Amino acid sequence: MIRETFYENRRENRIQALTSDLVVVGGGMAGVCASVTAARAGIKVILVQDRPVLGGNASSEVRLWILGATSHMGNNNRWAREGGVIDEILLENLYRNKEGNTIIFDTILLEKVTNEPNITLLLNTAANEVEKSSENRIQKIKAFCSQNSTEYHIQAPLFCDASGDGILSFQAGAAFRMGAESIHEFGEKLAPQNGYGELLGHTLYFYSKRTDNPVKYVPPAFALKDIKEIPRYKDLNEQEYGCRLWWIEYGGILDTVHDTEKIKWELWKIVYGAWDYIKNSGQFDDVENLTLEWVGTIPGKRESRRFEGEYMLRQSDIVEQRNFDDAVAFGGWAFDLHPAEGIYSELPGCDQWHGKGVYQIPYRCFVSKNINNLFYAGRIISATHVAFGSSRVMATCAHGGQAVGMAAALCVENDILPRELIEEGHISTLQHRLNLAGQSIPHIPIDKGSDPIQAAELAVSDTLELSEIPFDGDWQSLSMAMAQLLPLQENGCHQFIVKVNVDQPTQLTCQLRLSSKVHNYTPDLIHEELVFDLEEGEQLVKIDFKKPVPKTQYAFLTFLKNDLISLQSSEKRITGIVSVFNKIHRAVSNNGKQKPLSDIGIESFEFWTPARRPEGQNIAMQIRPALKAFEIEHIRNGYTRPNSLVNAWVADLDDPNPRIELKWPEPKTLWGIQLHFDTDFDHPLESSLLEHPEHEMPFCVKNYRIKNCNEEILYEMKQNHQTINRIQFEKPITTAALKIELEHPSNKVPAALFEVCCFDTPFE
Template structure:
């Protein structure tokens, strides 16, 4: 299909999905020479990345080009086997198992097994969902195919076949939200569903999409007065023939998730994944409808009523939507899970469904190991499932590392040095490119309340400064507040009791540092080890400038309306200075139980002024026998996967490092790694080490002057 994964990081800083999907994303970027663009651009390196992981997974049997055609049951509530046919090999397979997982998208296995399912749109009266239509219908989101064009370096004519759709009205595109981002590839809005059935009419949909794709290319090449000049040297290189399907059957599970859950960030005791895409419901009919999906139709206005209603803070996803209601040994993952049509708008994107896949597989493994039915897992062993997911590199907003087998949790941590946070200004740059600002120089007027997250590492903040420009010619007064926030996605713009408030006086002039003597101390509810947020309120004649560098874990947002905020630009750091400098990258952060910036920075970073090598050490009060060391490094979290260039290796990620154990009065190297680019590494020692001290020595990074570690775990085996 040539569609790259989207997920929570499209809208939230530090929200990239981790676990198996992260290993794949990092491996693909490190190996691929091609840039990432939107739909249609992806090359076959992605296929090879997936295939390589499958081939290298011990014990995995996989059957390509194979379709499940029926199921065999034991009684009413269990599947004994699935029957499948391998295309082109005249092979029929009967696959027996204890637990089956329907990841077909269309819910084909659940349907054949007799589990209840839904298809279409619920009416607003059923669950009171703001995005639901007034009346229920069979309407679903449609399917898309894509194309890619190639610059031939000389004029290339194009004549569409007579059966292609003919387009000639510019209003169909420019006034109805169908944007031409570029001419090399695209577009998601080449979409058709209603009135056709997205399952039974799939081949008809494919043909119709082909007719429309060729007609749109004909419009670009031959009729649009601007585009035809840009496209003069381009020729069609590829046209997809596998429709990308957004919606069909949704299998009813042990819980039915509605849009109230992601919108309200429901806290689930069986949380096993998370999402963060907006409630993205495409207009039924696609190209046959009067407009494209609503946010596109209104020009992606970030503060409109629809945008406010649709924006979702990262939210938890429960295991129960992946447990079939009527079949005891059937699970599901993907877009066919137990959600309403409206909720599907946010959980259906590929990076989110990848997390659900790993979560469901992990729950199945735990159930098998304990001899449980999958339906018993939420009540019997959720802690074990959640802790295993964290150990395997996943992130859960509501769960911390509490793994009793993790020996590192009983250790104390120290380091050769630790970085301080001074702040950053417009002139700042990230050495080595570890974080770099991508915003263009442009007006940054305070048209809305804007906030900067600041990690607190002491029990005092004597002063804060911000870099402002006043373009009015007269003194401007800007209201400022400092509030406690729960985490970096605490987007509440109201309801906080300010720790401090003032009005800043800003004289006319450009890029001036305005200082607020806050005098905040612990007695005033200032707490080390958490975030505060510095908010400047609306002042349309004043600019608050972005920093030229991103301070790790220090993100920003602005008020979009409805009492909530959203990421400001790419979520980078606004210009600020803090006094005294904050020690918020201590060694103990690697044992915080969270392996990314969230409720705190949760990363150790060495002093960038100190040369490498730098080390982080664990020490126990008594010797421990250690057979496995798991390391999580920073990187690949701040921005969405689409922001990373070809052959990308994150500068923050350690490139060369050693693991050393203390024995016989000296350090012994037990693991030596060179040319690393993955952010999570599992090291099984050749022989277990019994020691009371272990340290990780970072010899070189991908370019960042600071060594950094987000998490260390140690296990006997």
Template sequence: MEQSFDVVVAGGGLAGVCAAIAAARGGAKTCLVHERPVLGGVASSEMRVTVHGAAHNHAFARETGIISEMLSEERRRNHEDINENGWTNSVFDQVLYDWCQREPNLTLHLNTTVLAVRMEGGGQAEVEPHTERGYYLREACAPSRRIEALVARTLSAEVELVLEAPLFVDCTGDAVVADRAGCEWRMGSESRDEHDEPHASVTASTATMGSSIHIRAKDVGRDAPFTAPPWAVRHDDASYFYDQGRVPSDPRGGYWWIEIGVPWHTIFDNETIRHELTRHALGVWDWMKNRDPLTMERCRTYALDFVGQVPGKRESRRVRGRHWIVESDLQERRSFPDAVAHGGWGVDLHTPGGLLAATSEPAAAENYREDSRYAGKTYLKPYGIPLRALMARDVDNLFLAGRCISTTRAALGSVRVMGTTAVMGQAVGTAAAMLRRRGMTLPDLADDAAAGGPATGELQQRLVRDGVHLPDVRNTDPGDLARTASVTASSTQPSVGLSPQDHAPFEGLIGVPPRDRFDLDVTLGQHVWCSGRLDRVELCLDNDLAEPVQVPVRLVRVEGIWDNRKGGSEVLAEAALTAGPGASRWVAWDVDQQIAPGWLRIETVEPAPGVAWRAARGVLPGHFGVRHLSATHWRDVHGSFAFRLSPEQAAFEPAEVLSGTARPQASPSTWRSDPGRGLPQWLELTWPQEQRVGRVELTFPGTLLKDVHGTPPFYVEPQTARDYVVEADGVEVLRVTGNTSWRRSHELDRPVDARALRVLVLATNGDPAASLVEVRCYAL
């Protein structure tokens, strides 16, 4: 069968799914070809790796866009917790399949393997890789070639496909398309001095991170004996687990450290690796069930329920693109004119060899200490990913997304996680559709991207409009009528702080608060928004000692919510607070200053043993706590400490919906009504003259505080409006009931001419306040 499309995406992991959906939504006739029977790749029920991303380390940094749509829907439908690798079930497979089937421009070929790449002018790459530079290197066969078609085979149907298109996207993970097309790629580690990367190997190496399979066990309520087969690995040494970072902490499984690579090649020896992983996985369970004194009783009624048989890869080929990402790009949070995605996972490089090495990856070997030297060195603030790193350099019609993008191995340690690869996929899918509409070529777009030109600006604005967060990019869409409006609301929540008893947003998430209190054995801090005058700050402290304790504190200005420098950009005030003996004592600090509006942080300056700062029940948008990471930096706790501010601060004003970004950043970017006033509540846009409005786009606060692991089964974000009405000049033009989505785009039955547009929230999914983070209006 020969089929023609505008865009062909190879690889149906999260990068590929998001790329294909984005291209199809952009109007491109799109094909997604995937070699497995279910979508999701490493995140599917076949491999069961849960989705991680920037929100693991940073409050309000979760990836949004298509990936957030699908993860939110999975949580709404799924009866099962998410905790660790091995716990994904078929509900997520079905959500991904559902999202693809909903797109009329998308053709899906499952169980279909790409066998070859047909190039314009004929021929196929046959050059072998070499290791002259210490790692596997395949140099380009011929620069500036074009792919004509992919040749694929649907094994379950004995069908061979020729998939033609002017644009292709390689999301295969192993860079199968780029390799067959003759692109330059690397595999292994660059030497430390090649790019001056602190996390690179001292010398170049062909070693890679290993692959994993996962196990899952189920409590059957009675004794469940287990006998390992004779070919399974037998473990007898407790130190192998407890001293080397392989702690079997949960009897249900989920052990990412069941990992093997070196001495085998993660591509060519994949079947050998699968068998070796199976031997070890059964051996791990045998140890836990039959010999480990710490787990035998806990595992007594647990029966093995799942053993993965598709290894999940962390690393293989990395294709040379039109920008080569190096570790300093991430460490320095370099600003790219063509940023189209964001990341924020740490530099996470596992020990080559995995189970065969002396220890698992370093963080685990340190018991995941958040204040260790290693943790401080690997921590990254959210950063931008340039479009040029998602474009093959040697083929003029090939985009890249996923772990095969143009990056060094050290930088791969961060960009490889699936939340990040998913937003890469949406970026290139959107870019491919834009090229088809504009009649541009990929090299044209690459030149435009390097200069931050108009086409790149259009792409960035489209991504932002579609819910993607891009660092340093705001809504400047000239077609958005809301940007010229004035905003008022029926009420606004006063920002006075939070106590340990106050109900607050996000408290329904798992681990919010992370604990009831945080000991001041290490220093702590709290982000707060100040709108002008600040007379008094109060902290809710416990003093477990019999005598008062002095707690040195300071108030500092910070540049946005992810400024994690101790001391911020400026120290505004300092004091020594006296914490008297007892629990939940409010300690006052008379600041008495007029302060320019912006984010502040209340910091303790040195440890105060015996004293603890009480946690709040929830988190106000942008108002979260941090704890000691290193001598110079903080890390988020994904919760809030108890604090009070006087006078009340204007943090959640109606105009925040026009901040240009749909999450707390330079300001809270959130309107919240006064929860004491009940519902309904409204927010209204007004213009001096009538505007023709045909489309209204609303964004409610999503589950941005934490990654998907913090969301329980059947979860719907309480801040999302369930029932709401849109009125134009007092006349109802839209009514929605039963909403569970954080983003809604509504095309009105017919455009209206109006000077006022009101969003009336009748009911939420649990929050007592109405809340919005962005409103957009368009003529069409």
């Protein structure tokens, strides 16, 4: 029994002092990925999260899907899903939870964090006070947990603010901005115009479900009475069960930090009024058995403060795809700006303009220019309002968080501050370690200079030479233009034979298209065009291009729209090969072609995008000469996804036992090996709501063995579903050869491997 008598002074809460190498404030996707990355790199991390679960806007409290550069497969960014920890999380979620249940996703995040012994997780704990040792340095923070009435005093040499509103940076005195810059400050032609300036608002989702019996609904007194106050009220529908109505947005005209509770109440008013309209207006069929299952209790925030770093990302960086010496992450979402009035605006709910490819984000955007030991992660990084319209989405934020986590570990290792990492030339080390962990920074490979694989002789059982994509699939109507994306060699001319089915005599127009930037997948150059007269019925068409391709890059074998023609497709799927379609994807403002009506600093171009499985089969064809694009040398070039090359070794599907062998002139002592598999970086892997067709990516090698020169099994994997497999041997091994035996993922997909890394020292 505890009993205390009257105490004449104020009682203090319990105080617990904690120390670590890095404190991360904010447990959204950026904070989670920063913490896991730093912990795996060997430093102690305290993760402070003011909510009962992790994930922020992706959690069960808000329930927004995670997206980034892949943009729902609605843009031209091929193989652009973010790598590293965020990739690992999304693949695990797919494996366990392809239905997109956010409760399950909560548990995956909690497991991922609590599995790391270097992380101390403080849930329901709000950072509320900063103490500084000098004007430019944070000494410690204070945070309060309402669930255990404990005040934590947390000290560390380094801090990361991933809190969304930037509470840590704000209290530390760091320079910040809210709202939109003028068009003149950075020359951004997308800066405030036509109502798409100032702040983006908050959104509350709601879920409905169908029951076995009729359910009545009586709205609360505070619900919106006249639904016609919402200009888009006719877009409300019962089909999506409420959960995709992202445009129920409000708050951009208010202070999105201090007015959040006021904004939440307005959103509750709208949501309950919208449900009243759906249930009781008589405008909707078959709603009697629908009930309101869930309404968010905290709003999903889009924008508040943005903090000033050593560099500020801007529109031209994204459009021009500018290269940075200190690139550590990438983005690819559209410039996605919303009217400040949100749902009460007469304007469309968003204004999205896409770039032609992914763009680099420099390290300097994550480093405070005022506070010497402070990193930024998430949506508060150093970017203009316009650039923020692209960089703010969760997968991009998570990717940047990984860069911060690795940078923090490097700072601790070298006893330096975040800014000194640039000044003292550690950026190349940071980039290497990030890429080794799967970051895939555009145009920057893993540094393989010291990798023992570079001295090895490589041998394989067989390698795919693509002479045919089999004629064994469905017929695909040319009701929309379609193309086969193929890796072609410099100065090569190619001949293709396809099979068509023609309803009546007509013409087929074929084009060989290229991208003006070899690492992009926007076919903005027509390299050569051929037109064929076709008779009715099934027939083969020989397409013989005479003009050599000027550079080694991906090309688009393109078939223009003709409703009278169908092309035969193939059931065979191959790493680095994909079909694309000039189709519309309204969810990301893709109308088939982007064509600004005025000069807003955005380029015009067509969208050529894949279809989600089980659709999106390759176009069946014969290819002459065969494509020799899948060579074994790719496994040591440092790239772990396609760019202008496939960058993968692909086995021949007819090879019953695909095998790679690494041979050294003298025995090597190895501590481990790392394999990078194909988990289809085109697939966005949305974390919630949007169900996926499979639990595992069909290109991913599930089963493999690693043997030494004596054919002894060093490691065996069954049922792999992850991109990166890092194998640390129980003790260092000495061998003159390593043999990797792979099984084909299926009889329709050949085994493939992007990269092999060998380690002759303990893992970093």
